[in-house]
Structures are given as structure tokens and as C-alpha cells.
Amino acid sequence: MLSVHYIQKGLLFHKPLHSIDTLLQKLRDSLAITLVHFYPLAGRFSSQTTENPKSYSVFVDCNNSPGAGFIYATSDLCLADIVGPKYVPLIVHSLFDHHRAVNHDGHTMSLLSVQVTELVDGIFIGLSMNHAMGDGTSFWKFFKSWSEIFQAEESNKNGDLCLKNPPVLQRYIPQGYGPLFRLSYSHPDEFIRPYDSPILKERIFCFSSETIRTLKAKINKVCGTTSISSFQSLTAVIWRCITRARNLPLEQETSCRLSADYRARMYPPLPKDYLGNCVSAVRTAAKAGELMENDIGWAALKVHQVVAEQTSEKVSQMIEKWLKSPFIYHIDRLFEPMSVMMGSSPRFDKYGSEFGMGKALTLRSGYAHKFDGKVTAYPGREGGGSIDLEVCLVPEFMEALESDEEFMTLV
Missing domain, CATH: 3.30.559.10 (Chloramphenicol acetyltransferase-like domain)
Known part of the structure; x- marks a missing residue:
């Protein structure tokens, strides 16, 4: 998955009655707790290469990482500007971080980034997750877990924020292989092919x-x-x-x-x-x-x-x-x-x-x-x-x- 894009999906809400600052703080706090359970998503990619034989391996470094991304943005868009048009407007792409990034960019970009955009009458939460880290099942598992912890923080003040169904982080590695899988390349230019979408x-x-x-x-x-x-x-x-x-x-x-x-x-x-x-x-x-x-x-x-x-x-x-x-x-x-x-x-x-x-x-x-x-x-x-x-x-x-x-x- 190193040469394809991040998964980018988001949810559009009515603007809450309480202050945006309060919402943002709760989103940040619950995101931090969720990342304790999903800690690889707070890491960065690192690579090992050899020349003879030629090989290239990518792994997640959870120690030397500035963490996941959290962005607050504002827009003069209204809910109707997003849900009203017959065709999805291109402006929706701007509601996500890591635009056009490929998963190999996880060496320098966060593996997971949240963009919370305040609209005139709504809130859009756009989540971008490195597709080399997980598939759609993993993506929506994270989204749901984050919401679960957010809701628990709202109702539970004793600090008990365990997930009902925590993620299973142990990697599946077939017997006789791993822990690193070696690709027969010496440089990412040999296998990274950026893809530009046609006009759609x-x-x-x-x-x-x-x-x-x-x-x-x-x-x-x-x-x-x-x-x-x-x-x-x-x-x-x-x-x-x-x-x-x-x-x-x-x-x-x-x-x-x-x-x-x-x-x-x-x-x-x-x-x-x-x-x-x-x-x-x-x-x-x-x-x-x-x-x-x-x-x-x-x-x-x-x-x-x-x-x-x-x-x-x-x-x-x-x-x-x-x-x-x-x-x-x-x-x-x-x-x-x-x-x-x-x-x-x-x-x-x-x-x-x-x-x-x-x-x-x-x-x-x-x-x-x-x-x-x-x-x-x-x-x-x-x-x-x-x-x-x-x-x-x-x-x-x-x-x-x-x-x-x-x-x-x-x-």
C-alpha cells in the first residue's frame, strides 16, 4: 500500500450549541487517549536498506515521532454548500489533511491526521489515515473508538476510559517470515508512482x-x-x-x-x-x-x-x-x-x-x-x-x- 493514497473519510454535523473551543479541547483530549490504544498510528515510518543484495524495508518507529496531527480550520461554507449540490463539490477535498499524499510519505508526515473544520452552521471532522497501517475496517474501528472515548469522557469523570473492544495490535506474520519484509528495491523512486485523478x-x-x-x-x-x-x-x-x-x-x-x-x-x-x-x-x-x-x-x-x-x-x-x-x-x-x-x-x-x-x-x-x-x-x-x-x-x-x-x- 506504500504507493497509494491515505484513506480520507469524514463526517458532517450540525454545529453544537456549546462553544467551539470546548468541543476542540474535548476532541483533542479524547484523541490523545484513543492513540494510547492505537499507539502505532502516532508513529512515523522508518526504512532499512541494503545494496547487496538490494532490499528496502519499512517499519513503524513509535519512539522518534512528533505524534498524530490535529488541525482546526474555519470556512465560510454552509452545510447546504456540501449536501445541496447534485455533484460533490471539489471544495470537499480541502476538508482533509494530507491532500494527494501517498502512504510512503508517512516517513515525514503523520500516519494519522484529523482536520476539524468549522463551517458557518456545521462541523466537519475529516480523518486521514495511512493506508499502509490499516484498511477500511481498521479506519472505522479507530473512528468509532475515538467517539466512544469522547462520549465516555462526557459521562464518566472517574478516568475509566477503557475501550469495550480494543484493537488487536499484534501483527499477523506467516510462519517462517518476518519480522521485516524485504522489497527488492534500493530507493523509493523505484516503486513510488504518484497518481493524479482525471476530471470526474x-x-x-x-x-x-x-x-x-x-x-x-x-x-x-x-x-x-x-x-x-x-x-x-x-x-x-x-x-x-x-x-x-x-x-x-x-x-x-x-x-x-x-x-x-x-x-x-x-x-x-x-x-x-x-x-x-x-x-x-x-x-x-x-x-x-x-x-x-x-x-x-x-x-x-x-x-x-x-x-x-x-x-x-x-x-x-x-x-x-x-x-x-x-x-x-x-x-x-x-x-x-x-x-x-x-x-x-x-x-x-x-x-x-x-x-x-x-x-x-x-x-x-x-x-x-x-x-x-x-x-x-x-x-x-x-x-x-x-x-x-x-x-x-x-x-x-x-x-x-x-x-x-x-x-x-x-x-
């Missing part, structure tokens, strides 16, 4: 719990099964509709990837609170003509099958292959043009972090990891199985998707 339209599409339930039932009935999940059903729809919006040649292959969490799929399983990266982008593919000629159940089965194939044996094989020939992820090499990538998960409790301000109005993300065909899944604010999708497409394809009847009747 970004829009949040909301799907009600009733729509999701109906879609799942319909697809399972068509396929004669009960095993296709709500998210797999919705993924099949978005893959098919984006492919149609692109008007691809019938013989052109198009792929669909989903982020798969491997914690529970490994044997023995890793703890669900494991702090680190335990995720992969699993892939299925089809010719554009096949997607269009077959019904939605055909696409949903392909999506379901590739997820079901992620057994402990397959995960072990993937890890073993990487250990024998380590590689660095690069967005422009991993994701083919005209593909769809379903990132994050609607299962994460993203609205569970309240910081004494009640339930957030909405979620937003920064510049990181955005390209044509990137879709990020959030739980819907209404709960109950509703799902919001943050869709990034070049303007031409976004316009075509918005004219797609199959897709828009579900929105």
Missing part, C-alpha cells in the same frame, strides 16, 4: 432499505437461490449500468472488483478487531455484450461466485504468492480502464461516531483513490439496510448513467 463527476446515489430488500429478493428468485447478498445484488446493477453508460464494444472485456475482508476467511481467523490490512480487491470479468444480453441475475451470480471463492485456502495461496514475489499496489496498474471498483462496505458503522453532536448528516471523502469507475459504499443514514453509493465517473459517463432507466428507478 462525483455523486451520491441513495437506495432505500425497501429498494435493497426488493432487489435482493428479485435477483435470488431469478437465480433460484437465497445466497446472493444485498450488496452483491447492488454491485451487479452498478456494474451492468455503468458498462451500458460507457457504450462499450460488445467484445470488450469489463471487470468488476469488490473489497473483500479476509479476517474471518483465514484459518485460523484473525480477530475482527485486528489493526492492519487484511483486504483484497477480488475480481470478476465479462464481455460487455454478455452483461447486456443476460439478465441482472447472471451478473449477480458472477459477483457472488467470486466472493464465495475466497476460502481460507485461496487466501493462504494469495499470501504465499505475495511473500515469494512482493509487489506494490499502483492504481493505474491494478484497475483496468473501463472497470468498476466497489470500495469500502455498507456494513461499517460509519454513523456510529457522534462526538456529542448527534448523528452525522452525511459522509464525504477526500481526493484519495478516485478514478473513473470507483464506487464507494456507505450505510444509508436511515439505517435498516439502506445503502448510499459514492460514484465517480468522467462527465460523459455520469451523464449517461443518470439517463439509465434501470439504474435511476432504483435511486
